[in-house]
Amino acid sequence: MPTLDSLRHQAQLAFIASGQDFELGHPGLCPRNPTQLAALVPGDDGVLATLSSGLTAWVHHLEQGGVGYAIKKARSQCLVQNLDGQTSFLNELQRRRDIAEIQARHGGFAGMVPTLYGSLAHGIIVSPWIEGGTVQQWDERKLLQLFDSGAELVRHGLFEWDYCPGNLLDDGRQLWLFDFGYMYRFDPLRQFNSAGMGNDVPQHHLAERFETRNYFAWLLQLEQAQGQDATLAAFRLEKEIALECYLRLRADLNAAGATLDVRDWLDGIIKHWRQALKGELEALYWQEGWRSHRLDLDDDLRGQTCTPRTLARCDWLLDAVAQHHDTLRACGALADETVSSDRRTLLAHYRQLREQAEGFQVTT
Known part of the structure; x- marks a missing residue:
């Protein structure tokens, strides 16, 4: 049986090869005609700034008639070296159409x-x-809005894989998600996510994706600046908000007819978090931290899109093995390792991965 990823890749690559256009919205809403917008370069009239850090596209800040516009222009070659990267711009257009259609029918997606x-x-x-700008400090308001938006996507069958710092914007009142290149369709009533066959990779879900691609990198900075107590307090806040979100999500999916597999899967996550919040929080921190840094490192290595942040997260893994190996083994954080879980083997393994990450540093 083909995986959901392979089916998606096949359909998207065939569409790209066909030479057809994929449009949404209306060109009449543009500040200039599409051909002119596609030809914009830094320094052109009205271009106030150009953000070039994106791996898939550049973004021009264009002002015309006193109104600001974001003009996202696809790179000629995506810097993510895999099929998801090659199809990411088309995928973003498709998901933006999905979101617009859902909004037209049901509202929401604030x-x-x-x-x-x-x-x-x-x-x-x-x-x-x-x-606005990227999130420098995660607090209750931003976390609540992040989980509200993420859960709304899940309920409508859209799974966002990349809640990285560069894909989130905060204006002081609202947290915005503005990049949909790695958001894929799935069936939330029968599947856990859009990976594999949909129900055979249960470790990936909303909170995991946010923690892996964003929150634990921020916690690492917090720990370096303010210490372990502040880090655990911030981790507790996020987990309490995630728990309440999952309780609502579980109820909504159950009411919509979710299968027993989906309900049991969510129940298992909820039970684990509840127990940890009652007294085993530090063990959960090591479990989620190890998983998040390890998976993020793997994401960056597979896409050959490593940054200094990748190296910092790899250093966290190496330090955790060197300083807290017994704790990691006791709490089960090392259960999914592909190499022996003894200290020496793990240190050698992650030192090797760090060398690979050094060789895959991306310059945007």
Whole structure:
């Protein structure tokens, strides 16, 4: 049986090869015609800034008639060296259409940046410019909005894999998700996520994706700046918010007819978190921290898109083995390792992976 990923890749690559355009929105909503927008370069009239750090696209901040626009222009070659990267711009257009159609029918999606126009042929996505910046400090309001948006996507059958810092924008009132290149369809009533066959990779879910791609990197910075007590307090806050979110999500999916497998899967996560919040929080921190840093390192290595942040997370893994190996083994954090879990083997393994990460450093 083909996997969900392989079916998606096959369909998307065939569409790209066909030479057809994929459009959404209306060109009349654009500040200039699509051909002109596709030709924008830094320094052009009205281009206030250009953000070039994206691995899939550049983003121009264009102002026209006193109104700001974000003009996302696809790179000629995505810097992510795999099929997900090659198809990410088309995938983003498809998911933006899905979100727009869901909004038209049901409303909602307050934290999703709206799309004015998008075109595969022109390689552009046009949306309103939102004043704000990346999240520097996670607090209750931002965490609540992150989990509300993520759960809303799940309920509508959209699984977001990449809650990385560069894909989230905060304007001081609302946390926005504005990049949908690695968001894929799945059936939330019968599947856990969009990986594998949908129900055979249960370790990936909303909280895991946020923690892996974002939160534990921020906790690492917090620990270096303020110490372990502040880090555990921030971890507790996030887990309490995640727990309440999952309780609501479980109830919603149950009411919609979710299978026993999905209900039991969510029940297992909820039970584990509840027990930890009652007294085993530090063990959960080591479990989730090890998993998050390990999976993020794997993501970056597979895409050959490593950064200094990748190296810092690998250093966390090496330090954890050197200083807390017994704790990691006792709490089960090492259960999914592909090499022997003894200290010496793990140190050698992650030193080798760090060397690979050094060789895959991306310059944008």
